[in-house]
Amino acid sequence: MKLDRRKFIGSGGLLAGGACLLPLFSACNSGKEGAESNYKGSGLKLSFEPYDLQLKHVFTIASFSRTTTPVMLVKIEWGGFVGYGEASMPPYLGESHETATKFLSTLKLDQFTDPFRLNEILSYVDGVAKGNCAAKASVDIALHDLVGKIIDKPWFQIWGYNQEDTPVTTFTIGIDKPEVVTEKVREAAPYKILKVKIGCGTDEEMINTIRKVTDVPLCVDVNQGWKDKLEALDKIHWLKEQGVVFVEQPMDKYDLDTMAWLTQHSPLPTIADEGVQRLVDVPKLKGAYSGINIKLMKCTGLREAHKMLNVARALDMKVMIGCMTETSCGVSAAAQLSPMVDWADLDGNLLISNDPYKGVTVQNGKVILPNRSGIGII
Numbered sequence: 001m002k003l004d005r006r007k008f009i010g011s012g013g014l015l016a017g018g019a020c021l022l023p024l025f026s027a028c029n030s031g032k033e034g035a036e037s038n039y040k041g042s043g044l045k046l047s048f049e050p051y052d053l054q055l056k057h058v059f060t061i062a063s064f065s066r067t068t069t070p071v072m073l074v075k076i077e078w079g080g081f082v083g084y085g086e087a088s089m090p091p092y093l094g095e096s097h098e099t100a101t102k103f104l105s106t107l108k109l110d111q112f113t114d115p116f117r118l119n120e121i122l123s124y125v126d127g128v129a130k131g132n133c134a135a136k137a138s139v140d141i142a143l144h145d146l147v148g149k150i151i152d153k154p155w156f157q158i159w160g161y162n163q164e165d166t167p168v169t170t171f172t173i174g175i176d177k178p179e180v181v182t183e184k185v186r187e188a189a190p191y192k193i194l195k196v197k198i199g200c201g202t203d204e205e206m207i208n209t210i211r212k213v214t215d216v217p218l219c220v221d222v223n224q225g226w227k228d229k230l231e232a233l234d235k236i237h238w239l240k241e242q243g244v245v246f247v248e249q250p251m252d253k254y255d256l257d258t259m260a261w262l263t264q265h266s267p268l269p270t271i272a273d274e275g276v277q278r279l280v281d282v283p284k285l286k287g288a289y290s291g292i293n294i295k296l297m298k299c300t301g302l303r304e305a306h307k308m309l310n311v312a313r314a315l316d317m318k319v320m321i322g323c324m325t326e327t328s329c330g331v332s333a334a335a336q337l338s339p340m341v342d343w344a345d346l347d348g349n350l351l352i353s354n355d356p357y358k359g360v361t362v363q364n365g366k367v368i369l370p371n372r373s374g375i376g377i378i
Helices: 005-010 032-039 097-106 118-127 133-150 178-187 203-211 229-241 256-265 302-314 328-335
Strands: 045-060 065-078 081-088 170-173 193-197 218-221 244-248 270-272 291-295 318-322 361-363 366-368
Touching: 045 097, 045 133, 065 097, 065 133, 081 133, 081 328, 097 133, 118 133, 118 302, 133 302, 133 328, 170 178, 178 203, 193 203, 203 218, 203 229, 229 244, 229 256, 256 270, 291 302, 302 318, 302 328, 318 328
Parallel strands: 170 193, 193 218, 218 244, 244 270, 270 291, 291 318
Antiparallel strands: 045 065, 065 081, 361 366
C-alpha cells in the first residue's frame, strides 16, 4: 500500500525545533511538567498505517525468498508531541497487516494520561493478547520516541551510553547466483564486515564467490540450515579459515543439546537468532550458544530488548543487536542499544528502496547515532 508520508507525519503535528523541551530529569514550561499541566487528563492517541517495503534485491535465506516486507507505521500523540513506531512483519513470523490491524485496534491507550509510565503501559499492551510481538514493538518504539522527545534526549543518552562506542554494522548478502552475489558484494564495499546467508547447500560457493571480491571479515547466518552436527563442525572449521568471525543459528532452534555440543567444540562463537525471542529465553541458552541476537520485532521492543541485553551480559554471553528489513524507524530504535553490544546487524533500512524516514546512518561501516531526541528519526 502506498503511503503519503508527508500526510502521515504532518497530521501528527510533529514539533520541528524551537520548542522548549524538558532536559533530562529537570523541568521547563513545555516539558513533562508543563505538558502535564496543559494536557492533564488527556490520554495517549494511537494511530497506524499499513505500508509495504520494497527490497532492492530478492532476499533469499535457507528456507524462502521474498521481494517485499509488510510493515505497520505507528504514531502515538500526547501533549503536542508525537512518537513514531514500526512493526516489521516478514511472513515467517506469522504477523501481517491484518493481524497487526486487529491487535492495534483493540488497544485502549487513551486510558493512560502519563506517557512516562512505560512499564504500566507496555505491560498492558503485552497482556492484551498472546503473540503479536512486532505489533507490540511498534507501540513500544513509538512510546519511547514520544518520551524521549518530551524530555529532549535520545535514548542512548537516557541509558547513559557513549555515542562513540557504536560498532560497525554488518551488511547482509542473501543467497543467490554467483554473478548476483558478486554484484551485491561490490555494492557493499563501504562496509567492514559482511553477513552471509548460507545453509542452502551452496555454502562453499557463496563464500568462495565473496572471497574473489573482498577479504573483509565475514559472519554467516545459517538460519537452521545444517542438520548434522559433525558436518556442521567441519564447516565451521573451514569457515574460520575463510575469515568468518561467528556463526548464527547453525542448527534447529529446538535442539539445544546438539547446539550445546557444537558450541563446546566450535572454534567460532555461535549466536542464537531463531532460538531466542524474549527475555524468558535468554537464561535457557547459556551454554547452548555463545551469544544472542536481539531483535525488537521479536521481543516486543526496546523495553524488553534492554533487559535482554543486561541479562545476557550478566550470563557472560555475547550480544548482537539485529533487525528485520525495516524502515529507519525500527533500525534507529534498535541502534540506541548498539553502544553496548559486540556486533550490530543494522542494515534493514539499507536493503529497501522506499524508506519513509531518516535516522541512523552508516559511515565507513560504523553505526552513527543522530543527536535527535527519542529514537532519532525525522
